Amino acid sequence: MNEVRLVIFTRYPEPGKAKTRLIPALGAEGAAALHRRLTKRTLAAAQESGLRIEMHVTGAPLASFAEWLGEDIRFVDQGEGDLGARLEAASSPTPVLFVGSDLPDLTAAHLIEAACHLNAGRTVIGPAEDGGYWALGLTGPAPYLFEDMPWSTDQVFGITVDRLKQHGIIPVLLPTLADCDTPEDLRLWPDLRALPIGGEAAWSGNGPRPRTG
Secondary structure (H helix, E strand, C coil): CCCCEEEEEEECCCCCCCCHHHHHHHHHHHHHHHHHHHHHHHHHHHHHHCCEEEEEEECCCHHHHHHHHCCCCEEEECCCCCHHHHHHHHCCCCCEEEECCCCCCCCHHHHHHHHHHHHCCCCEEEEECCCCEEEEEECCCCHHHCCCCCCCCCCHHHHHHHHHHHCCCCCEECCCECCCCCCCHHHHCHHHHHCCCCCCCCCCCCCCCCCCC
8 A cells, every 4th residue: 555655735824825715704814724724634644544645735945844744744845837737747656646635524544445446556536525526546647637627616526537538547436525615615614613713623533524404
């Protein structure tokens, strides 16, 4: 399982630049604090999985990330270009598993399941509730997945699967997860919204999130 590279994309939690779509609900400081908590949860799940972690980062020097998250992690600058260009730059060598850092429900078990499929030579994709994907695992080069993609829309998952099928690849579907990007998303995790700005989450992330309604 150690063959798989787990690549986590994140940015530095600078108020006003992190989780900007949540600022109307939480304020700049609150949105940045939530981003800090989610990134640490993601990293904890990754470390528990035993996979080889690379954090591809933006928004601050690499030394700032090491001070924040620990010096024992490999940090890589995301580089220039849109999300597609940055994903493609990070996609070699394979097998590689991409995940974001804003998934409150992510567990080590999700990552281990994906890695097992990758090590067996199977491409994987994790549908997100908003129509994108929360994970993408590749066993070989696939630049066609990153070019001319309408990122941040509800078309991303469908287009990605269609392009894989056009190249003779039927991906394994991972469980559907939701990311926390908008004020509406906060309704799914009322515990996150209720936390003080500087505090850590009371919910550990080890079980399913509390639901309302």
